[in-house]
Amino acid sequence: MQRQAVGGRFDTNGVFLVSALFLLASMAAAVSLGAVSLGPSRVLNGLFDQGDSAARQIVWQLRVPRVLVAALVGANLSVAGVLLQGVTRNPLAGPHVLGLSAGAGFATITVVVAAPGTPIELVAPAAFLGAIAAAMVVYGLAWRGGISPVRFALSGVATAALFTALSTAVLANSDLFTQRVLSFLAGGLFARNWDDARQIAPYTFALGATSLAVAGALNVLALGDDVARGLGMQVERMRLLLVVLAAGLTGSAVAVSGMLAFVGLVVPHGARLLVGSDHRRSAPLAALLGASLLVLADTLSRVVIAPAEIPVGILTAVIGAPVFLLLIRMRT
């Protein structure tokens, strides 16, 4: 018990070094593998040599942006998970569970169905707004002169159901982009390209950096609202900021990858297990681990039954569910 309260079971610097190297290795593997087997020299051609046009196209135009999108989405969802679990003081919280993904998904689906020609640059802001709207609904439902973490979590579950139902209602009466929207609901990175990477990157870096900067506040909140107030924190304002950050991270991830379950729920637990409950450490580590997890899952999704693909959302659930159970067993 004390171990969790103070620190992880491993040396923090070592954990960060290994995690960063693991992420790099995952990305290298992801760029090297695919439906077509290229061999190391042609992969290098694809990265650095304009002359080998087929390799260039496959590696630089198809694989690299997709790997980057996977890493950014994984990092976004995981950091959002850390923020939400901290705010709600609930280990079962996550962008999916609390309805932020559903809100972002509803906004994205509505935009895509109502205005099929919407430029891609507008989809992420729409999803961002959808996630914030969902967060506000959750917040509003839970507000009674203040926010209790339990009520916040329960409101989140209800809101997730509400927005999922609304998405289904929109879908039930649409047809044109049905296949696109269905693959969106399950979550996936099929045919993600540089446009998608450019779309999510600013959110990841701006909101991610802000999140890491304010992660210390989560440590104070973890002591309880009264203590936090006693320490001079404006509890409600800080909680709102953290929820908005989580909504932005979630919304931009959902806009490019659809609704991927489990990443934002599981990764924060893994990070806490490794470096303890200090959010200033667990938040950045969750970003690294989440990025690696999604890069690896997406690589598997492309390779296992190539040239077909397994939806990556299925793989994150298949990997995430047992890992989650394992983590819970290790904590108790």
Next chain:
Amino acid sequence: MRDRWGRVLLVAGVLGGLLFAACSDDGDATATATTEVTATTEATATIEATAAAPTYPMTVRDLMGREVTLAAAPQTIVTTSPSAIEILYAAGGTAIARSETAVHPAGVDTLPSIGPSYQPAFEAIIALAPDLVIADASAQGHLAEAFGGALQGVPVLFVGAVTYQDVTASIRLVGTVIGHDAEAEAAATAMEDVLDEVQAATAGMTAPRVLIVNGAIDDLFVALPNSFVGDLVAKVGGANVAEGQPETGRYPGYTQLSLEAIVETDPEVILTITAGGPSLADSVLADETFAETTAVTDGRVHDLDLEIFLQAPGPRAADGLYELARLLFGIE
């Protein structure tokens, strides 16, 4: 006081949700309209190139209304859907690759696969270095941008079929593009001759009331006249009982009616399409709800060929017309 605020928020949330749903309905109307426009474009797709000896570079307009330019006569052609490969072969061409489920015409099942048509592996297509890719407007229209981004420099021609005329137009278009005008013209004319023959044979006969369904007995999709199978039934002279119903549900050209509404139309013939699982015709015959319909009491419930009528709308639709003339009018 607090409770009242909670209620106000809840009501506001629900009202907001309904408002969103209402807005999205409008959006769907727009989306449907777009579909219809596309279909019209397809039906009237014109070939801008001159007949006789093909000259390259050649610019044609494909069935999505896109301009496609070929620098030279294509030698290595990749097809990405069952319809696309059947149309190419009907026009006298050959492919170097197919989509996963394409098995017609005979012999193409040994060609390398580029993955499923709903998620083609662009890497695999690039590695084959095609000088033309023939894609499917109805199955892959929503991926047009992804095709363009992934296959830079390779012309992508969208063919496909929502109507019988779309098939003949596609065959003629592909014939022009590959320099096989005469062969394609013969194939298209043969299809038109079959249509004339069948229509002449059924002219003046009483149109039977026809219900066309696919899906499962507890989740039925009813084909409208603007679906491919609905178009064929209408051309043969069947009276579609769902005519005039709005499109709903997941698939363009289909509607979801309640079982009561379906039974109330009292179809004289029920045509079923079974996509996997037990025969839908058997299920309808055994179902209590349908027991009193004329079609069931007369034993006129028939399973249609899955590929010809649903999965691979293409040149074999001519066989489909004969089959429908036999089932609806007893013409052998």
